[in-house]
Amino acid sequence: MKKYDYLIVGSGLFGSVFAHEATKRGKTCFIIEKRDHLGGNLYCENIDGINVHKYGAHIFHTNDKKIWDYVNSFVEFNRYTNSPIANYKGELYNLPFNMNTFYQLWKVKTPEEAKEKIKSQIEALGIKKPKNLEEQALSLVGTDIYEKLIKGYTEKQWGRKATELPAFIIKRLPVRFTYDNNYFNDKYQGIPNGGYNVLINKMLAGVGTEVNVDFFSEKEKWMQLADKVVFTGKIDEFYDYQYGKLNYRSLHFENTRLEKENYQGNAVINYTEKDIPYTRIIEHKHFEFGKQAHTVITKEYPKEWEEGMEPYYPVNDDKNVSVYEKYKKMSKNESNIIFGGRLAEYKYYDMHQVIGSALTSIKKEFNE
Numbered sequence: 001m002k003k004y005d006y007l008i009v010g011s012g013l014f015g016s017v018f019a020h021e022a023t024k025r026g027k028t029c030f031i032i033e034k035r036d037h038l039g040g041n042l043y044c045e046n047i048d049g050i051n052v053h054k055y056g057a058h059i060f061h062t063n064d065k066k067i068w069d070y071v072n073s074f075v076e077f078n079r080y081t082n083s084p085i086a087n088y089k090g091e092l093y094n095l096p097f098n099m100n101t102f103y104q105l106w107k108v109k110t111p112e113e114a115k116e117k118i119k120s121q122i123e124a125l126g127i128k129k130p131k132n133l134e135e136q137a138l139s140l141v142g143t144d145i146y147e148k149l150i151k152g153y154t155e156k157q158w159g160r161k162a163t164e165l166p167a168f169i170i171k172r173l174p175v176r177f178t179y180d181n182n183y184f185n186d187k188y189q190g191i192p193n194g195g196y197n198v199l200i201n202k203m204l205a206g207v208g209t210e211v212n213v214d215f216f217s218e219k220e221k222w223m224q225l226a227d228k229v230v231f232t233g234k235i236d237e238f239y240d241y242q243y244g245k246l247n248y249r250s251l252h253f254e255n256t257r258l259e260k261e262n263y264q265g266n267a268v269i270n271y272t273e274k275d276i277p278y279t280r281i282i283e284h285k286h287f288e289f290g291k292q293a294h295t296v297i298t299k300e301y302p303k304e305w306e307e308g309m310e311p312y313y314p315v316n317d318d319k320n321v322s323v324y325e326k327y328k329k330m331s332k333n334e335s336n337i338i339f340g341g342r343l344a345e346y347k348y349y350d351m352h353q354v355i356g357s358a359l360t361s362i363k364k365e366f367n368e
């Protein structure tokens, strides 16, 4: 008889949803977390009343009413709508790519004119079936937008040529022929009132947790603590890198507190030219319509992941996907270990997708 039903490695959204749901079904769960706080990448640090998104700006969005109702059952969400601005060599453009962007670039005023302009740029390229991010971007928006708003940003974000990246990454961004600056097409969007820590703390009420514990420092001990282990860390590390290391992108965040009310007038400004080393500046107070006399901004510098850094993004190119498939095959043979989340599934998941994955995992586990 083991002490717990589930030992959960990692207190991010996957671990938190799993723990909450298993506890609700009468099971005992214990979470270990290697950072000094719970919440994974959603965690916010409160700096004099401003919730600073410590691991990068997080905007919740989903098209799935069930997932929206689920998160709202823990905390209400505000009406924040993400509308980033792109700064290319000092010129400002609306994102995602929409009629405002097309007007700013080409002075076109109608959807027909914009479509004509893009078509004229695409036709000359002769791309039939886009094979990579560059071809996908060019065939969606043409050469001008690709050169000014995509190429530089993408190549610094991923540290790879856009021709070496998968096409799906750019399909995250809407292209629309209306004057609509909403970054997402989803029906539901917002930030939890009071910040993301409220969401995580509500999910984890009544669940045992211990922070500052790395599962790998005493793997055997932790494996013995519970009947099953839910693992949300790096899957390649779990298997001692036996098929080689997966690549991840990491980030360095440079936070600055400024004694002014409003620094940039928007939560997110992307710097799309290659020569500026950061990808975006986040001004956190705008996620919650803050009126404080001070502000906190964060510059986000992308880096290739190395031992000791935080792995943020899986690099889902062909090479990595084939290595991941080998680990995934091994994980399928485990009867007492459940793998889930961005790192263990090696997927470029957004929050709503992680919740979906955790809820699917629960249904499977409880035969529902």
Ligand code: FAD
Pocket (backbone or CB within 6 Å): 009, 010, 011, 012, 013, 014, 015, 032, 033, 034, 035, 039, 040, 041, 042, 055, 056, 057, 058, 059, 060, 061, 213, 214, 215, 216, 232, 233, 234, 251, 312, 313, 340, 341, 342, 343, 349, 350, 351, 352, 354
């Ligand atoms: P994580 O949040 O990474 O949680 C995993 C946890 O496991 C971490 O806390 C980690 O410390 C812990 N852990 C790992 N290994 C061990 C170990 N060996 N021992 C103990 N603990 C361990 N999604 C959106 O929907 N909207 C957004 O706007 C958005 N913006 C983002 C911006 C950035 C910069 C990044 C990086 C991600 C963003 N996301 C966004 C995605 C979102 O962060 C993820 O979908 C979600 O947080 C993943 O949850 P998770 O539980 O899988 O992983």
Ligand code: UDP
Pocket (backbone or CB within 6 Å): 086, 095, 149, 150, 151, 153, 154, 157, 169, 170, 172, 173, 270, 272
């Ligand atoms: N992207 C871009 N220019 C921008 C914003 C995004 O080229 O101004 C591309 C880039 O390749 C990026 C991808 O679109 O990695 C997805 O952007 P998203 O904002 O969804 O990235 P995330 O917030 O997950 O880092």
